[in-house]
Amino acid sequence: MAETTESESRKLLVRLREAMAGDDAGQARLDKITHLIADSMGTEVCSVYLFRDEETLELCATQGLNLESVHQTRMRIGEGLVGRVAKYGKVVNTPDAPNAKGFRYMPETGEERFSSFLGVPVQRLGEMLGVLVVQSKEAREFSADAVYALEVVAMVIAEMTELGAFVGEGAALSPLHQQAVLIHGGSAQEGAAEGHVWLHEPRVIVTNPIADDPARELERLNGAVEELRVGVDKMLEVSRNGDKEQLQVLEAYRMFANSKGWMRRMEEDIARGLSAEAAVEKEQSQARTRMSQVQDAYLRERLSDLDDLSNRLLRILTGQGANTGAELPENPILIARNIGPGDLLEYGRSLRGIVLEEGSVGSHAAIVARALAIPLVVHAKRITTEALNGDHIMVDGDQGVVHLRPDETVVGAFRDKIAMHAQAQERYASIRNTPAVTTDGQRINMVMNAGLMADLPSLDGSGAEGVGLFRTELQFLVRNQMPKRSELVALYQRVLDAAHGKPVVFRTLDIGSDKVLPYMAPTDEPNPALGWRAIRVGLDKPGVMRMQLQALLRAADGRPLSVMFPFVAQFEEYRAAKAELDKTIERERILGHALPSELKVGAMLETPSLAYAPQKFFDEVSFISIGGNDLKQFFFAADRENERVRRRYDTLNVSFLSFIERIVERCAISGTPLSFCGEDAGRPVEAVCLAAMGIRTLSMRPASIGPVKSLLLRVDLGELRKIISDARHRGDQAVRPAVMQYLRGL
């Protein structure tokens, strides 16, 4: 076998480029490439396997194996040596393939004649595209040099695949980024949207993976790395006095930007004929593959830092990638791996939909998307690699489904769905100012949940009669620093102004569990949902709560004020929090500030324990609000963030409804106003059942007010209650079937 020295590698790449430059169709190019590689590496066989679909690899071209098996031989990912390379993204190098672990005999290829096997992944930015293999009769292990050379070639093939070089008549491949793709993810915010892809971080396209002049490429790489280092140093300088965690990230960046190993590998790639950008991408691809495999959270973080740095470097080298200056397309649908709440807020309401490759239902981005009522699909696998800026896309937030580049039938069906949504919206708008009174004359108070300034216009638009839950922590979560008291005062003032006298219930800071403030020292708890959160933090470290209470009092400036404390598990916690508030009021009085004309202080009932608090508790609080999301998770011991269990128990389970009824009774004894502010209040069927159990105030996302009110206007709560009661007596597990039957008959 010829020595695969750097100059040999370079020669091969130059020949590859010549082969690619011809007018050949895709298949002919691929055939030529396998021939060239086998020739240059001195092996009898060279084959390219590419993915047909997510699971299946197909032999697309070969030099040395039976030609009849091209496009016939297929294997599943993980199957055989080729499948193993694809599955693990790792090189397989063995002198005795037939006896190697995982070998699968494929008689149609005639490969049993070949003893040694070297397979490397063809991957681009962590996306596995296929496998490149060389085989020879002679039993020997390929040298590290040969492995390296083949990896470099695989990199070029990956770039060419991305550029569509193997597409055409008799094509080895169907074109990338052109076919319709259906992706099933998870629903994090309902709604349907049609529009065009806007990549939060656009893909960088490398059009010149092969370079003639290594010295020049090295110079380009060094120049770009220098620019990168200067940039990181500048960021460090700016953040010197700021947030500690951000500083740590930047220090890690700097470490990588100065990392000798990283630089050395890229220099070697260049010496073997890759362009500077292809070298960066090759290392980035390998880091991404590692990232998907390591378990250790710290290591993953570091690999993700490296990924980020590589992105920056690619942008410097190609001048592409940053969206700066580019205009959002019409009806933009944002696509990202993940996005922080701050970035999302910057896009604001300009977005029609959001699709995240990772993300989670309970993430802060999801909270923001919900507040903005933008359909959001999370866990959309491969969306960032499949989608290109401007692609036509349809997002079904109800089902958690994304149609990328949809075909005509899908477009038709989807537009019908959007039209139905729009019609429904019109119907809801027509009842915006109608009070929610059921057919048996029960009046339900419809209020909304809020937390962002972006929510405020909904106070007028949705027909909400007030704000039943203002989640104050959102303002803390979307910042990099603890907000100042004066900022909070201004903010709460704006909320009260926007409400024009409608009641607003401010909930004090509810942090901990999944809501982690970026600027507070993280607490390492075995089970954060049951840990140091909400009122527990507020009472143990009262500084922030005091500041917040003071801000609320000043914002009210003599107007009525309602405050509630989250996650109260026992009477004493409420009393202690109320005592803090009383002290703050006293201080404000001494300082000469105006006090609220009316003050209501409530507690959120989010743990079953509080439902059994002494009656005196119910006497003392001004009101109670059931935080159904948390209450349900603790009632059924089923994590609200865990996709596996979160839908396992029905809100309309008879046990849960009986429990709600119990709370209603206890409040009734003391005459304590009761509301329900979990997500279930915004689901029409659940909402009417809650009303039937005696809840008279429902607080929900603004977008839910129309659908819930529309159903309330049509039901008879007395009848519904009887149906629920009958179902309980029959021993049904959940009342849903009986309720649905009643609702269908309306």
Ligand code: PEP
């Ligand atoms: C709840 O738990 O139902 C609630 C309204 O609070 P959050 O969702 O913010 O925990």
Ligand code: MG
């Ligand atoms: Mg809660």
